[in-house]
Amino acid sequence: MAEKLKPEEILNISHQPPLTSKGWMDTRSEIRPGMHCYACEPKNLEVVDFPNPRQWSVMDEDWKLPENWKEIFLEGMKDRLDRFRSFKLFMDICVRCGACADKCHFFIGSGDPKNMPVLRAELFRSLYRKYFTTAGKLFGKAAGARELTYEVLKELWYYLYQCSECRRCSVFCPYGIDTAELTIIGRELTNLLGLNIDWIAAPVAFCYRTGNHLGIQPHAYKGMIEFFVDEIEDITGVRVNPTFNRKGAEILFITPSGDVFADPGTFTCMGYLILFHYLESLGLDITWSTYASEGGNFGFFTSHEMAKRLNAKMYAEAKRLGVKWILGGECGHMWRVINQYMDTFNGPADFLEEPVSPITGTKFENAKSTKMVHICEFTADLIRNNKLKLDPSRNDNKIVTFHDSCNPARAMGLLEEPRYIIKNVCNHFYEMPPNTIREQTYCCGGGSGLNAGEDMELRMRGGLPRANAVKYVHDKYGVNMLACICAIDRAVFPELMNYWETGAEVTGIHELVANALVLPGEKKRTTDLRAEPLPGMEETEDV
Amino acid sequence: MSLKDLLIKNKHAILEKWFDIALGVYAEQGQTFFKKQKDRFANPVGHTTSEGIESIYDELLKETESDKLPLFLENIMKIRAVQDFSASDALSFIPGLKRIIREQLGSILLQKEIAEEWAVFESKVDRLALLGFDAYTNSRQRLFDSRVNEVRTRAARLLKMAGIGYDIPVEEKGVKNGKADNA
Known part of the structure; x- marks a missing residue:
């Protein structure tokens, strides 16, 4: 039975929970x-x-x-x-x-x-x-x-x-x-x-069996990309013609399956398709694969051996198709695996050739051993050599900041290329504070297989430092678009930005590239890839 | 001197203690970090909490309550709603303000001319606690909405392709996480 407390005892009640003053082991x-x-x-x-x-x-x-x-x-x-x-x-x-x-x-x-x-x-x-x-x-x-x-x-x-x-x-x-x-x-x-x-085990099982984390079978994978082809035609008036599993192509393109199936990564995927189409007449010979249909490697979050098994599929497919080298999409840990582990896992990939851009002739010496080039390196090189006709004003309603995805930044030092691209395809770009970007970039809070839904509390607290920096540039410069080059980022950020009310949407870099890219034979573009009106075209859309 | 003048005069000392109480719910090493690190990008929790309680304090000193209190509270509660706290722990710093002021001003509060003002101030703090509860539950609601939004977005493309896409009804489109979306 509860005792009745005296007034002086009530005064002494602490309103604070007890501190964790014991040692950590206890x-x-x-x-x-x-x-x-x-x-x-x-x-x-x-x-x-x-x-x-x-x-x-x-x-x-x-x-x-x-x-x-x-x-x-x-x-x-x-x-x-x-x-x-x-x-x-x-x-x-x-x-x-x-x-x-x-x-x-x-x-x-x-x-x-x-x-x-x-x-x-x-x-x-x-x-x-x-x-x-x-x-x-x-x-x-x-x-x-x-x-x-x-x-x-x-x-x-x-x-x-x-x-x-x-x-x-x-x-x-x-x-x-x-x-x-x-x-x-x-x-x-x-x-x-x-x-x-299970958020790790299921993608591993799916990837092992069908080639991608979501377990999407080849026909569905192809169907999804054809779906984008129709959407691209609606927006640009140009029909792009991707090829699949084509033997003898010069380059194999591999990207995370998140780009193919989950918004807003899908818009980045449409960006790749548009860029490749643009480059076709300049000599690009590239194919997609419905088998090596995953750039990510959740095996990396279980064991070195499993990471090796999943990584091997990419190289087996490159060998089967007889391509010269591999171009990789905007992915995070895929690049850590490629840059730091691949050679030990499955290298040397001596059946492939040292990558050379068929458009500019640039040799990607950094990829001499892995034979795999990051699409940001590839596109930055195209821009540097004036190979792309760009109209950055089409992105004028996007005030952009860039989140360095952990793995490309810290595991391969890809710091300048993404920024170089953004500055060429957008007119409004603002950096977040220095201690939150580049090598010191903050994680999205959902990396290494933690981007499930049931651990939302964990993700939100882990993503706070990143969201806090985005909110700062939103308040200071009006930033409304967070660009990143990782499929997990693109999956995790929309709700992170939403919860912390940063006022920013999320995009991949190649979505921005494709918005700005002026395609030969295109119709008058009135919307961006999200079917949102281009700057100055708001009225046209209303009609 | 009125209570308001006293609270302005003692603002620094009161806020310092209130900050300590607000951080008291964290483990010792967490508290030390949240207090010591002054860079707002390296320490968003400490920065938001310290800025938040100061804004709340200033707001409490105003004659009439503006609509800003919920916002200031929400900035703090959004953080606490995703940490390891029960609602009562997350809110515990609010009633703590009364104790600090009692300790700081002591018997002055018993003086006749101050006592009346103090009673009004105390009821303001009580109201603050209730608003804090709103802010906490709003944040939890936003968290749960995020889970639902994410599931919906993940499957949207596949459902659309399968011809069984689900469109959010028009009247709901402008509503995101219980708040009107102006974007």
Whole structure:
């Protein structure tokens, strides 16, 4: 029964919740809805022979782990410590200086200390110390070591799937520790226990079976692009003629399937089609593939081996069609895989040739080994060589800013080309503040397979630093369009911009290019690719 | 000196304590960061909270309530609605303002000429708490709407191609997340 309090006792009641003043090891983590993605379906693991498929749920007490789960986890860790020097090095050399602590967008947006990259890694490192170092074995907690318990595993899982592998923290680490690599290894270990999320497992299974994350079959893929061909004709009066799976073409084009099926990426896809059509008469010989119909690689979020298997499909298709090189669309982690892993995974791609632009003759020496060129490099080169007739005033109603997508920016240094293109196809471009762009760019909050719907809370807090910078340029310069070169960005940003009320819509760069591109034989253009009136054409539309 | 004059005179000290209370719901390391980092792009939570409570405080000192309070509250609540807080934790800093002022001004509040003004001010803070609740639930609603919007957008193209596309009824088109969309 409740006791009646005296007035002085009422005065002493604190209106503040208790602080987390205990050490991090003693602070329990509570798994909350909205902060995690749903558990993977067993059928999606079975397709690719991943271990321990079963029905389980994140919010259940019992995750139905295999009996020897601890052994599997520690064996897996040992195996990876032997195989990956970077993993061992990153486990050993962190001095906990804290340089990374306040650089993670999830920490900045939440204040949850376990989202500090150093502490997120410490969740993992404490296990390394306990089971793989003498000090940790002898002194336990005093040496920063802890037992792997069921609760510890759950906590580790929870935070491994709260890292979007964006690598912003690694930019600030004086030792060059790449925390994303720790997340990658950590997720591999959860994968050994069948503890992946379905937003990753399903695309992997689909991609393995049908060639893209959405499981769209070849005829539907082709049908969707033909649908765009009709729309393009309505807007421009010009009928473009893409080809599919054409053997003997010089170039194979691969883009994320999100561009083909989800707005606003679809407008970027229409942009590619228009650009390729324009270049046809100048000598471009390019084909799409309905088999290598995915640039993204969600396998990268499960294990190195799965990433390799999915990456191999792109190169197998290039070989089958007998193309000389591959042109890649506006994608994020695809470029990290290509630029940093592909050569080790499936290289050298010596059956392909060093890419040369058939229009300008420019040799893309940076792609000498992978034989894959980013479409922004390709288009920037076309503009630089005056090969495109552009009317940037068609984009005059768009006040544009550019979000450097994490992977192209930090994993391949693609910083200038997108800006160069935007400045040539738009008259109104404004940068966001320097500590939010280029190498220091903030993640969209949904990278590395976290762009599901059920973790919307996580995404919104993680995307806050980016949205905050967009809102700033909106308020200051009237920015109403956020350009980006990643399909996950294009999927994640519309609702992020909406929630934080930044006043900006989202576009890919090649949508802007196609708006400005003056096609030979085109009709008088009155709308942009979204069927919105061009500047000065508002009246025409009303009639 | 009126209560208003006292609150203006003590504004700095009161706001400093109110900021501490507002950040008190975060874990210690989070609080330290939100307080220390002054760059608004590196620390949107700290910046928005500090700017928000100052705007609210200034608004409370006005004779008549303008329509700005909900906006100021929403800027803070939008953040808290996607963090690990219950509604009561997210709102806990609002009643905290009364305690700070009581501590700051002490027995002055009991003086006859001030007491009456203080009662009015207290009811303003009570009203602020209710508005805060509105702002919190609006933000949660916006979050849920985002989930629905996203599902709809993701499938829209495929449904359209399959000839079973769903168009949002015309009268709903201008409404986005419970708010009129002027774009």
